[in-house]
Amino acid sequence: MGKGIQGAVLKSLGATEHVVTVMGREHRADHFVRVFLRSDTLLAPAGEAPGNWVRAWFPDPDGGAKQFQRGYTLAEADPGTGEFAIDFVIHHPMGPAAYWATTCEPGDQIVAMRFGEEPFELLDPAPRGYLFLVDLASYPAIHSLACSIPPEHPVVVYLEQHDERDAELPLPEGPNITASWVEELPDGQGLAQAISGRDWTGWYAWVTAESLATRRARTPLEREFGLNRATLHAQAYWVKGRAMGKSRVLEQAAREQEPHPTAPFTVSPAPERVLAPARGALVVGGTAQGLLAVLQVVPLVLFAEVARLFLRGAGVDEFIAVGFTALWVMALSAIGTTALLFGMHIYDARFAAALRQRLMDKLSTLPLGWFTNRKAADVKTLVGDDVAALHHVVTHSVLDLVAAVVTPVVTLGYLFVVQWQLALVLLLPLVVFLSVMIRISRRDADANVLVQRTSALASGQAQTFLSTIDQARVFGPKAVVDLQGTLRRMGDVVEQW
Numbered sequence: 001m002g003k004g005i006q007g008a009v010l011k012s013l014g015a016t017e018h019v020v021t022v023m024g025r026e027h028r029a030d031h032f033v034r035v036f037l038r039s040d041t042l043l044a045p046a047g048e049a050p051g052n053w054v055r056a057w058f059p060d061p062d063g064g065a066k067q068f069q070r071g072y073t074l075a076e077a078d079p080g081t082g083e084f085a086i087d088f089v090i091h092h093p094m095g096p097a098a099y100w101a102t103t104c105e106p107g108d109q110i111v112a113m114r115f116g117e118e119p120f121e122l123l124d125p126a127p128r129g130y131l132f133l134v135d136l137a138s139y140p141a142i143h144s145l146a147c148s149i150p151p152e153h154p155v156v157v158y159l160e161q162h163d164e165r166d167a168e169l170p171l172p173e174g175p176n177i178t179a180s181w182v183e184e185l186p187d188g189q190g191l192a193q194a195i196s197g198r199d200w201t202g203w204y205a206w207v208t209a210e211s212l213a214t215r216r217a218r219t220p221l222e223r224e225f226g227l228n229r230a231t232l233h234a235q236a237y238w239v240k241g242r243a244m245g246k247s248r249v250l251e252q253a254a255r256e257q258e259p260h261p262t263a264p265f266t267v268s269p270a271p272e273r274v275l276a277p278a279r280g281a282l283v284v285g286g287t288a289q290g291l292l293a294v295l296q297v298v299p300l301v302l303f304a305e306v307a308r309l310f311l312r313g314a315g316v317d318e319f320i321a322v323g324f325t326a327l328w329v330m331a332l333s334a335i336g337t338t339a340l341l342f343g344m345h346i347y348d349a350r351f352a353a354a355l356r357q358r359l360m361d362k363l364s365t366l367p368l369g370w371f372t373n374r375k376a377a378d379v380k381t382l383v384g385d386d387v388a389a390l391h392h393v394v395t396h397s398v399l400d401l402v403a404a405v406v407t408p409v410v411t412l413g414y415l416f417v418v419q420w421q422l423a424l425v426l427l428l429p430l431v432v433f434l435s436v437m438i439r440i441s442r443r444d445a446d447a448n449v450l451v452q453r454t455s456a457l458a459s460g461q462a463q464t465f466l467s468t469i470d471q472a473r474v475f476g477p478k479a480v481v482d483l484q485g486t487l488r489r490m491g492d493v494v495e496q497w
Contacts, residue, residue, distance in 0.1 A: 003057055003067050007472045010055070015115040018042040020056070022108040023083065027100065029168040032091040032136065033101045034075070034249045038083045042112055048084075049079040049119035050148040051141045054112045056086070058096045067111075068096040073141040087140045091238065120145055122153075127231060128202040129154035135192045135238040136166050145206065146172040146179070158182045159192040160209055183463060188212030192220060193464060197482050200225040204232075211236035223450065241296040274355065275393070281347050288340050289399040293406035295333045301414060302326045340399070352387050359383050447497045454490045461486050489496045 003010075021038040042054065052074050055068040077084040078221035100110070130149055134142050136159070146155050157172055157179035171179040182194045191213050205227055207217050218234040221227045275282075302322050309318055328473070359382065361405075415423035441448075461481040465472060468480045477484060 003069070007067070007070055010113055010115055014117060015055075015113040016041075017111050017113060020110050020112045022106050022110075024106055025104060029165050031163060031165055031441045032169060033066075033088045033090060034085050035088065035101055035104060036076075036085050039112070040082050042072075042114070043077055043082055043084060043466045045077045047079055048074050049133070049146040050220065052077075054086075054114055054118055054450070055116075056097070056112045058100045059110070061096055063098045070095075070097045071136070072097075073144070075144070077138045081093055085453075089136045089139075107222055122149065123204055126153060127204040129156060131200060131205040132157040132201050133160075133195065133205065133207040133209060133214075134158070135160040135162060135209045135213070135237075136169070136212075139169065142206075142347070143172050143209065146176055146177055146269075151176045154178070158191055160184055160190045160213055164212075188216040189458065189459075189464075191217040193461065193481060195196070195220065196461070196486075197478075200227070201229070203227070205234075207234040208237050213342070234324070247272050248262065258340075275385075276391070277354070277396055278279040278347075281344070282352075285340065285344050286398045286402045289334070290406045291401040292333055292336050292340065293403045294410050295329060295336070297407060297410050297414065298329045298333075300411070301327045302329070304418070325408070327443070341395070344395045344399065346485075348391055351394055352390065355387050356383055357392070359387070384396070450493055451490075454486070454493055457484070458486045458490055 006489060015386065018039050018041045020037045020039045020042060023038050025033055025035040028034055044052075053071050054074060055069055055071050057069050060066045060068070072088075073088040075085040075087060088098055090098050090102060094102075130146075130153060132142050132155070134145060134157070142159070146157055149155050151174065153176060155172075155177045155178065159166070159171070159179070159181050160183075161167060161181040162184050164335045167181055171181070173179070182190050183191060188210065191207070191209060195217065203225070205221050207214050207221070209217070214234055214236045214249065218232065221234075223230055302325060306320055309322065354487060363379070363383070412423055412426075415426065434481070461483045463475075464481050465483045471479050
């Protein structure tokens with residue numbers, strides 16, 4: 001069975017294949033499976049260091065020759081018997097690894113490799129403490145790592161909760177361990193919010209969560225608290241909404257996870273993207289705007305023609321003819337632009353009404369629990385404000401983009417036809433502008449990143465503050481997040497810039 005380029009590269013680097021046999025499996029939670037395995041050659045005879053992991057190859061759910069590789073942390077490793085366990089979080093949509101974990105049976109065999117491990121070691125000199133920012137994907141690693149740290153060193157563990165069932169699993173425990181679940185927030189801000197309001201300078205941080213959440217948490221640790229490669233390990237363990245591989249079997253498994261209607265079965269139409277119905281109108285509008293942009297250049301060409309008429313001493317009739325032609329072209333362009341905008345606005349009104357109807361139809365099928373966990377303002381934003389925000393996209397964005405591209409391209413094309421030397425001269429300001437902007441961008445790169453990070457942090461804290469307004473009224477505005485402090489720092493950053 002094929003392991004592709006990855007397998008060939010690993011073998012060339014000296015990685016050895018180890019046959020691994022399934023001994024059994026158990027569900028530690030509805031979405032968390034531990035598979036018990038055995039291998040005569042995989043485990044280190046001297047024992048496994050905390051956080052050690054292996055590269056396992058999983059079969060194609062469709063039965064094909066291709067195999068898929070993923071890394072998993074070893075748990076309950078016993079070198080004497082060769083037995084160990086691997087934990088699987090069952091995300092949806094599932095990938096080949098999660099599908100295998102839910103369908104494997106005792107006696108099934110897969111292949112595992114060991115390459116690229118860097119065993120976790122305590123820092124010397126010791127840091128002020130150890131900070132772990134993780135989620136369920138790195139749950140087994142964090143348990144072994146946190147429990148391996150001597151009790152004289154404080155350990156703080158924040159696990160981002162993506163599912164209410166996550167809390168069914170026990171947190172790491174110890175006299176020096178402080179562990180808690182953290183609510184998932186929009187834009188991957190959950191872990192970043194958890195570490196705000198405390199000084200982490202001098203700590204060692206281990207950040208292994210979802211890709212966006214990992215980036216959001218890593219940035220303040222590096223920029224605000226000075227953590228570096230020696231004191232910060234940051235690696236994304238998974239990407240939200242993306243499965244490792246695609247197959248017909250996985251698609252069928254995903255469909256089986258969808259809630260089944262209690263009403264008589266009806267075939268639902270395939271889901272479509274929000275702007276998919278508007279694609280035809282956007283193409284027609286963009287094409288019409290392109291023609292109008294060309295038409296709007298014609299009066300400028302006729303103005304140049306008037307100059308030629310002056311130079312060769314043309315008669316009055318020729319000037320009048322050119323003038324009338326320019327007026328007709330400008331009138332036609334104005335009428336066409338007005339008609340196009342009017343038509344796009346009419347289409348946008350119908351599109352918005354149809355989209356709101358689609359949303360209302362969807363909301364009518366949701367269980368009451370969905371509304372219990374949300375405020376009326378959230379539903380109003382979804383059905384009203386978010387749809388209204390699409391007005392500029394549907395009505396103006398494509399037209400503006402086409403006009404911004406076609407007009408200068410047609411103008412430069414005309415100038416190159418008339419006198420290419422002059423056209424090159426006119427390009428010089430553009431070259432100078434791009435050079436200056438590149439220099440400014442490089443000079444202000446760090447300031448831009450800081451402003452963007454602060455803005456993202458303020459946005460996430462604002463949403464958290466609004467969702468916890470009741471606690472803020474009782475315990476003060478800084479009870480959950482320090483939104484005022486973040487806004488103050490944001491203003492200071494912009495002022496210093």
